[in-house]
Amino acid sequence: MQVEKERKVLLGAAAVVAAGAVVLTAALWPDDGGGSAGQAPSDGKSTASSAAPSPTRSYPLSSRPRTIPSVRDFTPARGPGWKPDGGKVVVRDAALAEEGRLVADELGLTYEGEGADAGPGDVELALGGSGGAESYRMTVRGGRVRIVGPSDAGVFYGTRTLKQEVHGGATAPEGVVDDEPAKAQRGFNLDIARKHFTAGWIKDRIREIGDLKFNQIGLHFSDDQAFRIASDTHPEIVSPEHLSKAQVREILSLAAERHVTVVPEIDSPGHLGAVIQAHPDLQLRDAGGVPARGAVDISKPGAAKIVDDLLKEYAQLFKGAYWHLGADEYRALMKTNPEASYPQLAAAARAKYGANARVKDLAEGWLNDRAKTMAPYDRKLKAWNDGFFTGGVVEADKDIEVAYWTGKEIGAREPVSYLSAGRKLTNYNDEYLYYVLGQPNTFVYPTGQRIYENWTPLVVRGTTPVPAKYDGQILGGTFAVWCDLAQAQTQAQVAQGIRMPLRATVQKLWDPDKPELTWGQFVELAAKLSG
Numbered sequence: 001m002q003v004e005k006e007r008k009v010l011l012g013a014a015a016v017v018a019a020g021a022v023v024l025t026a027a028l029w030p031d032d033g034g035g036s037a038g039q040a041p042s043d044g045k046s047t048a049s050s051a052a053p054s055p056t057r058s059y060p061l062s063s064r065p066r067t068i069p070s071v072r073d074f075t076p077a078r079g080p081g082w083k084p085d086g087g088k089v090v091v092r093d094a095a096l097a098e099e100g101r102l103v104a105d106e107l108g109l110t111y112e113g114e115g116a117d118a119g120p121g122d123v124e125l126a127l128g129g130s131g132g133a134e135s136y137r138m139t140v141r142g143g144r145v146r147i148v149g150p151s152d153a154g155v156f157y158g159t160r161t162l163k164q165e166v167h168g169g170a171t172a173p174e175g176v177v178d179d180e181p182a183k184a185q186r187g188f189n190l191d192i193a194r195k196h197f198t199a200g201w202i203k204d205r206i207r208e209i210g211d212l213k214f215n216q217i218g219l220h221f222s223d224d225q226a227f228r229i230a231s232d233t234h235p236e237i238v239s240p241e242h243l244s245k246a247q248v249r250e251i252l253s254l255a256a257e258r259h260v261t262v263v264p265e266i267d268s269p270g271h272l273g274a275v276i277q278a279h280p281d282l283q284l285r286d287a288g289g290v291p292a293r294g295a296v297d298i299s300k301p302g303a304a305k306i307v308d309d310l311l312k313e314y315a316q317l318f319k320g321a322y323w324h325l326g327a328d329e330y331r332a333l334m335k336t337n338p339e340a341s342y343p344q345l346a347a348a349a350r351a352k353y354g355a356n357a358r359v360k361d362l363a364e365g366w367l368n369d370r371a372k373t374m375a376p377y378d379r380k381l382k383a384w385n386d387g388f389f390t391g392g393v394v395e396a397d398k399d400i401e402v403a404y405w406t407g408k409e410i411g412a413r414e415p416v417s418y419l420s421a422g423r424k425l426t427n428y429n430d431e432y433l434y435y436v437l438g439q440p441n442t443f444v445y446p447t448g449q450r451i452y453e454n455w456t457p458l459v460v461r462g463t464t465p466v467p468a469k470y471d472g473q474i475l476g477g478t479f480a481v482w483c484d485l486a487q488a489q490t491q492a493q494v495a496q497g498i499r500m501p502l503r504a505t506v507q508k509l510w511d512p513d514k515p516e517l518t519w520g521q522f523v524e525l526a527a528k529l530s531g
Contacts, residue, residue, distance in 0.1 A: 062173035066525050067164040068503050069213060069510035070517075071179045079174030082140045084166055087121030088112045095152050096125045098257060103159040107166065118144055123162070125155050134215070135180030138162060140172050153259045154180070157213050164211075167529050181213065182512040183457055185426055185476025187263070188502065189218035193274070194225045195437065195483035196241040201491045203254050210258030212506045217255060218263040218324060218478065222310075224273025224294040225486070229317075233309045236278040248317060263382070264318040267326025268307045269298045269366055275306060282306070284332060286341045292331035298366045299348035308373045315377040323379040324403065327367050327387025332359055334409075353393050361394040363387070371397050382426065385409075385418065398423070401475065406430045407461040415460035419470040427460050427477035433505065435498055438485025446479075448500030449519045456508055479505040500526060 059078040065071055084107040091100040091114055104111035109123065118124035120143035128148045129137060136149035136158035147158035161179065165172040188209050190197065206217060221228045226239035229248060243251075255262050269284075273294040276283045282303045284295040296303040315323070332342045338359035339346040349362035364387075371381055382401045386409040389396075402418045405428040418425055427433070432455040436443040457474050458465035466474075479502055481494060489497065503526050507515060517525065 059174070062175045065161065065165050065173055065177065066517075067161050068522075068526060068529060069507045070515065071161060071177045072511055073178040074173075075176040075178075076173070077141065077175040079141055080143065081171040081174045082121075082143065082145050082166075083169070083171050084108055085121055086110075087119075087123065087144075088116065089123045089125065090114070090116045090118050092124065092126035095127065096155055099152055099156045099159055100125050102257065103163065106163055118146070120144055123147070125159070127151070127155070129154075132180050134184075135178075136161075138177040138179075140174050140176075145172065153215070156259050160211050160213055164529050168531060181510045183474070183476035183509045185216055185478070186214045186506055186509045187216035187218060187426070187476065187478030188214055189220065189263075189428070189478050189480035191220045191223070191481055191483045192228050192243075193221050193223035193483075195486035196226070196228060196239075197491060199243055199247040199251060201495070202251055205495070206251070206255050206258055206260055209502065209506075210255075210260050212503060213510060214502075214506055215259055216261050216263050216322065216478065218265060218480070220265045220267065220324075222266045222274060223271045227274040229314070231310065231313060233313045234275075234278070234306060237275050239274060245317060252318070252320075261320040261322060262318055263320065263322040263324055264314055265324035265326055266307065266310055266314065267324075267328065268296065268370065269303065269363065270295050270328065270330040271326060272296050272307075279306065284342065284345075286335075287343055295331040297344070298362055299344050304366070304369065307370065311370065311373050315374065315379070321380055322382060323374055323377075324382045325367060325370050325374075325387075325400070326384060327363075328384035328405075329386065329409070330363055333363060333389075357393050360389040361392040364389055364392060364394040364396050367400070368394070368397050371400060385413070385415075385425075388413075388418065388423075390417070401426060403428055403478075404460050405434070405480075415466050416470070419466060419473050422473075424473050424475055425460065426475050427457050428480055429455070429460055429462075429477075431462055432459070433477065433479045433501075434482060435480065435494075435501065436482045436484050437494070438488035440484045445497060446501050448502075448504035448523075451501055452504035452507065452515065452519055452522060455505075456512075477505065477509050 059080060061078055062076040062081065064074045088110040089100045089104040090112045091097060094114060097113060101111050103123065123145045126148045127150065129135065129150050131150060133151045134153050134157060136147055136154040138158045138161060139146045145162060147155055149155040149158060161177060162172055188205065209217065227237045228239060228242045230242060230244050231238050252262055271294050276296065282296045282300060284292040284297040286292065332338050332345055335341040342359060345359045345362055349357040349359055352365065353361050367383060367387055374381060380401065381399065382403045385402050385404040386406065388402060402423050402425040404415055404425050415425065432446055432451050434443060435446055439445060454463065456465060457477050458468065458471060460466055481498060500523065515522065
């Protein structure tokens with residue numbers, strides 16, 4: 001978002017009086033969605049947007065606020081700014097009650113709700129404006145704050161900016177913030193299958209990422225090691241350490257309050273070891289009878305039935321906009337000749353899709369069938385990039401979003417292969433965004449500095465960006481914690497280890513410009529805002 005240059009110019013007029021020169025300063029303010037610049041808003045109520053800055057001879061031009069992520073545009077002004085000091089929070093729309101109560105509690109203000117006028121010391125929240133759904137405008141003038149956005153999400157992000165501005169007794173600078181994210185999906189993915197994380201720890205991360213303006217948390221809760229959420233349809237697969245559905249509902253409630261969508265993932269047809277432990281007859285075996293770890297035999301109807309049972313059950317619990325179908329690392333397709341290694345899969349592929357069909361067509365059909373299972377629930381679907389195949393007779397549903405994580409799989413395809421076919425993609429680049437406990441294989445713990453200085457959403461695989469013309473197809477990015485060696489770190493160590501990488505990631509997803517701060521300055525800012 002770029003605010004016109006004229007709106008950033010402060011027009012001053014000075015009148016010098018002989019005895020003790022008095023400087024009168026007037027400002028041309030951007031319209032904050034409540035009315036024309038410098039005029040009362042259309043609702044006719046006295047608000048922060050209609051209060052002109054007081055004449056002064058002592059206030060310097062305000063400085064750009066320092067927040068994480070940084071605000072996109074700021075119009076400075078002369079004035080005292082704003083600090084929470086016994087004021088109140090008023091809302092102009094009932095839909096903003098939750099946001100109003102939260103920021104009032106955080107800043108020690110009184111929540112007045114609707115009907116009250118905003119006066120000096122107050123914060124006013126309102127719906128309005130014509131930007132994107134997550135955009136907002138925050139005006140600080142006349143000793144008060146007004147935050148306006150087209151949706152409650154945008155207003156919420158405005159309150160996050162305000163909270164950071166006044167942290168530790170600081171003052172929100174006089175002026176106008178115009179802000180919105182560059183990318184619509186800003187995610188944090190958590191592997192709770194391999195390592196049990198407590199509900200309290202997950203809630204703490206939701207509070208943390210909500211304040212940082214992330215809007216998704218992925219929960220990978222089924223894998224070879226464990227199945228971590230209680231099940232009514234298949235209680236036999238649930239691991240001893242798990243989250244109850246009541247705990248999940250508490251997590252979902254907090255996430256909704258913080259405008260964070262929970263994205264559940266039941267990975268299939270691989271990574272189903274916990275299911276197979278209770279149903280060994282479903283395990284995939286090769287021509288010699290050797291079992292394939294974590295993989296179900298997709299030629300068996302029972303495999304589809306149990307996965308669909310679970311998808312339908314948890315779709316009733318997780319009602320957010322997104323769902324992750326997994327589809328990565330299916331062992332049959334990690335063989336050089338899947339048809340020879342797994343003749344039963346080859347036969348099933350030919351029977352279902354014709355004489356030219358191969359094992360990869362059967363796997364692609366599995367993915368499409370799971371998408372059909374989820375169709376009545378109206379979810380936006382994701383699948384890992386190594387679950388999409390070319391050159392077969394079956395093609396993955398065009399509406400399934402590619403979650404691109406690696407280029408290490410057999411027959412790896414570059415991101416452009418997906419993008420040039422018109423597919424939309426989210427960036428999970430394992431070179432920068434994968435925090436894998438114990439650092440197995442070639443993984444090393446990612447650093448915030450490397451993300452901050454070298455990664456952008458266009459860097460989907462390795463270190464090379466895709467052409468800028470594909471930027472619109474890259475919907476966002478996700479920082480992911482994977483718990484391959486679950487005991488390598490405690491929960492507290494994970495929280496500390498991901499602290500700066502999370503902040504660097506959201507900075508690059510929110511603001512597409514090169515950061516103004518050096519990495520050292522960014523670290524100092526993060527410490528200041530959390531101190």
